[in-house]
Amino acid sequence: MLTQPRPIRLKGRSFLALALSPELPVDDWLVQLDDLAARSAGFFLRKPIVLDLTHLEIRQDELRDLVAKLAQRQVRIMGIEGAKASLLAPDLPPALTDGKGTSDIEIPAIEDVAVPAAAYPQPIVSVPGRPISSMVVSQPVRSGQSLYHAEGDVTIVGSVASGSEVVAGGSIHVYGALRGRAMAGTMGNSAARIFCRKLEAELIAIDGFYKTAEDLEPGLRGKPVQIWLEGESIKVAAVI
Numbered sequence: 001m002l003t004q005p006r007p008i009r010l011k012g013r014s015f016l017a018l019a020l021s022p023e024l025p026v027d028d029w030l031v032q033l034d035d036l037a038a039r040s041a042g043f044f045l046r047k048p049i050v051l052d053l054t055h056l057e058i059r060q061d062e063l064r065d066l067v068a069k070l071a072q073r074q075v076r077i078m079g080i081e082g083a084k085a086s087l088l089a090p091d092l093p094p095a096l097t098d099g100k101g102t103s104d105i106e107i108p109a110i111e112d113v114a115v116p117a118a119a120y121p122q123p124i125v126s127v128p129g130r131p132i133s134s135m136v137v138s139q140p141v142r143s144g145q146s147l148y149h150a151e152g153d154v155t156i157v158g159s160v161a162s163g164s165e166v167v168a169g170g171s172i173h174v175y176g177a178l179r180g181r182a183m184a185g186t187m188g189n190s191a192a193r194i195f196c197r198k199l200e201a202e203l204i205a206i207d208g209f210y211k212t213a214e215d216l217e218p219g220l221r222g223k224p225v226q227i228w229l230e231g232e233s234i235k236v237a238a239v240i
Helices: 026-039 060-072
Strands: 018-020 049-052 077-081 134-137 146-149 153-156 165-168 172-178 181-184 194-199 203-206 209-212 225-230 233-238
Touching: 026 060, 049 060, 060 077, 146 153, 153 165, 165 172, 172 181, 181 194, 203 225, 203 233, 209 233
Parallel strands: 018 049, 049 077, 134 153, 146 165, 153 172, 165 181, 172 194, 181 203
Antiparallel strands: 194 225, 203 209, 225 233
């Protein structure tokens, strides 16, 4: 007897991805990318990446070559934003438009004023129309863990281990040692800041501008600091 097939269910999902905006000449930009990857091992590992071509004049063959060179560097492009229709092809990543970040976390025992505690430790996805202004993490962020909160500030009552990362649309407050990567202002908030009690970071970034451990002033390592963006320059100062 033939049975009625069940309909295919399609659900919308929002995911947070890193956006790369190549600059001309592309070969020089790739050298800078290699430098970032060398100084922050695993920075792009297992991360979805969007290629933003909004301000880049490039031919289709050049785009295909760029995607291939990024793949050689283990940078996987999930989509292309800001590209002309003539640039796209079946063998290239699909076009993406109107990207919107969401909140996601892989760390248990988190206190979030906007989401019931019973929802943890499952991954959290923010609901459109219900803004979350801040997130408080009551445990250290362990090596290999990633914390994403695109809607606002993140406060960590503990340390951020080497090999972990914290990504926030607003500011980041670490009441312990910051040894991993901290990226604030990721949704275009240049006024965001990073505060920590002990600076030992692998990488810090605000609104897309970054410094790696080698770029930080040696005299500030191990000190309580605040970090902010001044124009296109990352500033770091000790907090007394």
